[in-house]
Amino acid sequence: xxxxxxxxxxxxxxxxxxxxxNCSFTDSAIYNLQWFRQDPGKGLTSLLLIQSSQREQTSxxxxxxxDKSSGRSTLYIAASQPGDSATYLCAVMTDSWxxxxxxxxxxxxxxx
Amino acid sequence: xxxxTQTPKFQVLKTGQSMTLQCAQDMNHEYMSxxxxxxxxxxxxxxxxxGAGITDQGEVPNGYNVSRSTTEDFPLRLLSAAPxxxxxxxxxxxxKGTGASPLHFGNGTRLTVT
Numbered sequence: 679x680x681x682x683x684x685x686x687x688x689x690x691x692x693x694x695x696x697x698x699x700n701c702s703f704t705d706s707a708i709y710n711l712q713w714f715r716q717d718p719g720k721g722l723t724s725l726l727l728i729q730s731s732q733r734e735q736t737s738x739x740x741x742x743x744x745d746k747s748s749g750r751s752t753l754y755i756a757a758s759q760p761g762d763s764a765t766y767l768c769a770v771m772t773d774s775w776x777x778x779x780x781x782x783x784x785x786x787x788x789x790x
Numbered sequence: 791x792x793x794x795t796q797t798p799k800f801q802v803l804k805t806g807q808s809m810t811l812q813c814a815q816d817m818n819h820e821y822m823s824x825x826x827x828x829x830x831x832x833x834x835x836x837x838x839x840x841g842a843g844i845t846d847q848g849e850v851p852n853g854y855n856v857s858r859s860t861t862e863d864f865p866l867r868l869l870s871a872a873p874x875x876x877x878x879x880x881x882x883x884x885x886k887g888t889g890a891s892p893l894h895f896g897n898g899t900r901l902t903v904t
Binding site: 682687709710712714719720721722723724727729730767769771774775776777778779780781782783 | 794821823825830831832833834835838840848880882884886889890891892893894895896897898
């Protein structure tokens, strides 16, 4: 059974620092890996999707890498801002239909 | 552009009551799913559907029923509510097949069972 782990569970950084969020998974047979952002009391917003054949994806200040062989993905957020405070979740797609297995998330606080 | 719409946003039930959580999407997505989110446990898949008339169980299906009569709608039914079903429920949808389509989420229904 695929298991997805995110460490640390919580992270606090001062504004301007780069954020590094980690995600690991136990089975390398994935279709894609997705990073989401969740604000308190809200739904999940898709940030980046890395297909299984890709090594990384970038969007603005966000960059996500994927190493299937080691079962790891890293989300980098450059020059963090207080508005980046949220919970970040990673998920791996385990079949071609769209089923996702989620990690428990990393709660990020960026202090001014 | 509504995306994925869930109703209601909040609901309080007594043990043993039944109810239906509504989910609708306007993106013509084949794949729709229901997740529950509990503190420290991430999101867990309850049921999913890959098209009208086709549904299947996820990781935690007990106590829930689904049906998919149209592409747009995917309601989740709680048959006899229990306190263990207190959670936040999310509906999500995507195009199926290629692994290139991100999952789109609704804003959730916060359910409390007393």
